Amino acid sequence: MQRYSFWSLLQHSFTGNSGWQAAWRNAPLRSSYDVVIVGGGGHGLATAYYLARKHGIRSVAVLEKGWIGGGNSGRNTQVTRSNYFYPESSAFFDHSLKLYEGLGRELNFNVMLSQRGHMVLAHSAHELDMCRRWMNSIVMNGVDAIMLTPEEIRRRVPILNFRARYPVVGGFIQPRAGISRHDAVVWGYARSASALGVDIVQGCEVNGFLRSGDRVTGLETSRGRVSAERIVLSVAGNSTVLANRAGLRLPLTTMALQAMVSEPVKPVLNTLVMSAVIHVYVSQSDRGEIVLGAGADGYHSYAQRGGVPQLRNTVAAALELFPCFSRLRLMRQWAGAVDITPDTTPIMGLTPVSGLYINCGWGTGGYKAIPAGGDTMAYTVAHNRPHHLIAPFSLERFTSGALIDEGAAAGVAH
Numbered sequence: 001m002q003r004y005s006f007w008s009l010l011q012h013s014f015t016g017n018s019g020w021q022a023a024w025r026n027a028p029l030r031s032s033y034d035v036v037i038v039g040g041g042g043h044g045l046a047t048a049y050y051l052a053r054k055h056g057i058r059s060v061a062v063l064e065k066g067w068i069g070g071g072n073s074g075r076n077t078q079v080t081r082s083n084y085f086y087p088e089s090s091a092f093f094d095h096s097l098k099l100y101e102g103l104g105r106e107l108n109f110n111v112m113l114s115q116r117g118h119m120v121l122a123h124s125a126h127e128l129d130m131c132r133r134w135m136n137s138i139v140m141n142g143v144d145a146i147m148l149t150p151e152e153i154r155r156r157v158p159i160l161n162f163r164a165r166y167p168v169v170g171g172f173i174q175p176r177a178g179i180s181r182h183d184a185v186v187w188g189y190a191r192s193a194s195a196l197g198v199d200i201v202q203g204c205e206v207n208g209f210l211r212s213g214d215r216v217t218g219l220e221t222s223r224g225r226v227s228a229e230r231i232v233l234s235v236a237g238n239s240t241v242l243a244n245r246a247g248l249r250l251p252l253t254t255m256a257l258q259a260m261v262s263e264p265v266k267p268v269l270n271t272l273v274m275s276a277v278i279h280v281y282v283s284q285s286d287r288g289e290i291v292l293g294a295g296a297d298g299y300h301s302y303a304q305r306g307g308v309p310q311l312r313n314t315v316a317a318a319l320e321l322f323p324c325f326s327r328l329r330l331m332r333q334w335a336g337a338v339d340i341t342p343d344t345t346p347i348m349g350l351t352p353v354s355g356l357y358i359n360c361g362w363g364t365g366g367y368k369a370i371p372a373g374g375d376t377m378a379y380t381v382a383h384n385r386p387h388h389l390i391a392p393f394s395l396e397r398f399t400s401g402a403l404i405d406e407g408a409a410a411g412v413a414h
């Protein structure tokens with residue numbers, strides 16, 4: 001792999017930047033692999049990378065029906081945090097944040113992690129109590145979080161409207177949280193996985209499974225059949241459709257989740273601000289755009305909101321908190337199909353179908369989980385037993401009742 005550095009940039013500038021290698025090989029599909037991963041999003045690519053790097057399993061293919069990162073991994077608002085409520089989620093998401101903290105160096109790819117803090121606002125005495133409880137739980141789980149008075153919030157975010165319909169009475173912040181560049185995360189994992197021998201096959205749709213008894217032995221794809229000892233599904237909003245074809249029913253609802261950005265402006269907001277009550281989260285990208293996100297739009301919710309589109313609600317909520325953005329023009333708006341579980345915790349690990357592993361149910365928050373998702377899934381596939389950090393996220397919790405309801409810590413998202 002051609003290393004990226006100041007010297008290589010300088011060297012290539014003398015030759016008109018014509019000597020750069022492709023970042024990853026566009027591999028042809030072989031007829032058989034040890035492991036096939038379906039889905040070239042962040043989770044699929046990270047799983048492939050850690051399988052090759054940590055477990056020495058290099059006969060691995062990542063099959064992607066479109067282009068890598070074309071799913072939710074390239075469509076999200078890049079929020080990277082670990083301020084969850086329950087110990088199981090905290091341990092997993094903080095492992096992910098720690099991996100993010102070293103990811104640029106690990107992958108030799110600048111993922112542009114900017115730890116600018118993630119601030120949660122409270123708008124009533126009751127909500128402030130809930131924030132205190134949430135913050136205490138985060139700290140007890142060994143993760144960083146601090147309560148903020150309205151004065152401290154004002155110092156950090158002077159442009160915030162404190163006299164909004166629901167006034168700001170306090171909140172808390174996770175200082176280590178922030179954003180990173182989603183395309184860079186996808187490309188960085190793809191490049192390093194490819195350098196370790198992983199085949200990345202784009203434009204290859206998986207349509208069905210080959211089986212022998214209760215075991216999957218391969219896949220039917222748009223490029224022909226491929227056999228595999230182990231198969232991992234990492235297809236986010238397509239999980240139910242594909243798992244069904246393998247005879248597996250998943251407790252998932254697939255919904256659209258939107259985000260939008262304004263035209264770019266000079267730096268005005270150097271932290272992420274989230275309000276569950278006013279129902280929006282806002283940040284400023286490195287390019288200067290104001291990035292807005294809110295909850296998933298269920299198919300029924302348009303009617304429930306009296307026919308008001310999600311976009312209008314989200315913009316109205318953002319302007320309630322930041323009236324000074326009212327003259328900005330909205331530049332782009334898009335959506336992705338997210339897979340939501342009843343307890344808003346992911347489903348990861350082995351399945352009742354031998355040889356088939358699942359990584360899904362990320363809902364609105366799986367970007368921040370990419371490094372830990374890849375790391376723990378790789379371990380699980382390599383050892384055919386769940387990594388201890390994801391053992392609580394197994395499919396069995398829906399029959400045992402050991403649910404991990406992170407609905408509140410999912411912020412505005414669900």
Ligand SMILES: Cc1cc2nc3c(=O)[nH]c(=O)nc-3n(C[C@H](O)[C@H](O)[C@H](O)COP(=O)(O)OP(=O)(O)OC[C@H]3O[C@@H](n4cnc5c(N)ncnc54)[C@H](O)[C@@H]3O)c2cc1C
Binds near residue numbers: 234
């Ligand atoms: C608008 C929006 C904002 C978000 N904001 C955040 C955020 O701020 N922070 C956060 O943590 N998370 C956020 N998320 C969620 C996050 O983006 C996802 O949870 C995460 O990217 C999921 O990664 P993945 O690799 O599992 O799925 P994806 O990146 O969606 O990858 C799955 C891939 O599988 C491919 N595929 C599907 N079916 C097949 C098939 N049959 N054959 C072959 N390939 C197939 C798809 O083409 C896709 O590329 C957001 C999501 C959206 C939509």
